[in-house]
Amino acid sequence: MFISNAYAQTAAGAADPGLMGSLTTFAPLILMFVVMYFLMIRPQQKRQKELKTMMDALGKGDEVITVGGVLGRVTRVTDAYVTIEVAAGTEMVVQKNAVTGLLPKGTLKSL
Known part of the structure; x- marks a missing residue:
């Protein structure tokens, strides 16, 4: 219904x-x-x-920051590695892909 x-x-x-x-x-x-x-x-x-x-444009004298937060000035660039001066007379070699950014010129005045 x-x-x-x-x-x-x-x-x-x-x-x-x-x-x-x-x-x-x-x-x-x-x-x-x-x-x-x-x-x-x-x-x-x-x-x-x-x-x-x-990374392709990295050159000697560039100021960079790495993945680990280390700041430094590039002293030598090869195909896979970059040598960074972190203090006067102290250099460290890192892989190119560990560099995360370029800093403006003059950021690192103590080196």
């Missing part, structure tokens, strides 16, 4: 959702990947490119 009859859907209508049905199913996944690319992957690639150009 108060409840209407429920009819089952035919098999032909349920088996063919169409192109738009498939697209709307994967739309959130595609959107999530696009957002992740622009928020995480692209900035990291840009940062790696900047670090590589900075």
Whole structure:
């Protein structure tokens, strides 16, 4: 009396959702990947490119900071290593990829 009859859907209508049905199913996944690319992957690639150009441009006399926080002036650069003067007469050899940043000229006045 108060409840209407429920009819089952035919098999032909349920088996063919169409192109738009498939697209709307994967739309959130595609959107999530696009957002992740622009928020995480692209900035990291840009940062790696900047670090590589900075490492390639290292030269004698540049003032740098290493991963460990050591400040120093570059005295020699080879293909894989950089020699840094950390105090008068004290030098240390580090890998090129351990250099994280260039400091403005004149930052290290005590050397």
